[in-house]
Amino acid sequence: MFKIFIVEDDKQLVTLLNEHLHKFGFDTQPVDQFDSVLEQFERYSPHLILLDVNLPKFDGYYWCRQIRKVSTCPIIFISAREGKMDQVMALENGADDYITKPFDYDIAVAKINSQLRRAYGKFASTHGDRxxxxxxxxxxxxxxxxxxxxxxxxxxxxxxxxxxxxxxxxxxxxxxxxxxxxxxxxxxxxxxxxxxxxxxxxxxxxxxxxxxxxxxxxxxxxxxxxxxxxxxx
The missing domain is CATH 1.10.10.10 (Winged helix-like DNA-binding domain superfamily/Winged helix DNA-binding domain)
Incomplete structure (x- = not known):
């Protein structure tokens, strides 16, 4: 079962994400303390992270950089910021994809599955020499x-x-x-x-x-x- 770490401070959105992802067989864990995101990430050891930009304490770009120091697992930003530079900054800081709010949950799941296939599944690099x-x-x-x-x-x-x-x-x-x-x-x-x-x-x-x-x-x-x-x- 793939594990999804949710770093989002909108409790209603977290509830909806949990419900929708559970329907598709994912295990999820929302962050509970926004000053210790990295520690919670390391304890949970997820396969993928959903990460907001606007967060208490430090923003999502900061946490993306910290996580990239210890892991290469896929990171998808979910944010209400729609500007081109916001998306560029997310990618520059180590993200793999960016979804703007409000979003269609089926599209979000499709993007999650896409990243998981690329990182761990049938589209992962398995042919030829490693x-x-x-x-x-x-x-x-x-x-x-x-x-x-x-x-x-x-x-x-x-x-x-x-x-x-x-x-x-x-x-x-x-x-x-x-x-x-x-x-x-x-x-x-x-x-x-x-x-x-x-x-x-x-x-x-x-x-x-x-x-x-x-x-x-x-x-x-x-x-x-x-x-x-x-x-x-």
Whole structure:
């Protein structure tokens, strides 16, 4: 049974989420103390988190960053904030998706199931080698890490899926549509800007490893990963 951790201070919404998620066989646990979200998360060890932005004590962006230090489990923001920058900030801080309030509960469940399938189910990366190595850049699909020389950086499930596709098709252009198909169910709508945010995050992770300008944007086509870091190894 999948466990969903609900970090939301609207008690009526929490009640409705609990009732609806239980109908679909999920186990849920709402946060009870908003100054110890991380501790409750670690005790419950959920498969997915529903996280509001506006919270007592610290906002959802803060808690998303704290959770990302210890876990890569899927995080979906649920918020009344509809602005583009709010959604960008959520993704930049480590979220996997963003749902604006008020929302349709069936769509919310579809997005939850989508993230769970990508992280743990039939769409999780299970084919081929679990370690992809190109010119010393090593992607560990299971451990969610990217390593180059003696440096290692942790990455999210979504970043893994993007890098896996780019590395398996190294030096070839990968279309935006192909990346979207690989990382999201096509029956769930995704703002095109979301992919831009994740590409930016992947570039930042590469830069932490001192790999710059390897991930190229091919205007009107997609993206290409050139292994030009080989000379550094």
């Amino acid at each position: 370690l992809i190595d190109i010119e010393g850049l090593k992607l560990d699909v299971e451990r969610l890490t990217l390593t180059f020389q003696k440096q290692k950086v942790e990455i999210s499930h979504t970043e893994v899926r993007i890098l896996e596709e780019l590395m398996r098709r190294s030096e070839r252009v990968v279309s935006r549509d192909r990346l979207l198909e690989k990382i999201w169910d096509d029956q769930v709508f995704v703002d095109d800007n979301t992919l831009n945010v994740y590409i930016t995050r992947v570039r930042k992770k590469l830069m932490i490893l001192n790999i710059e300008d390897a991930l190229q944007t091919i205007r009107g086509q997609g993206y290409r990963l050139l292994p030009n870091w080989g000379a550094q190894s």
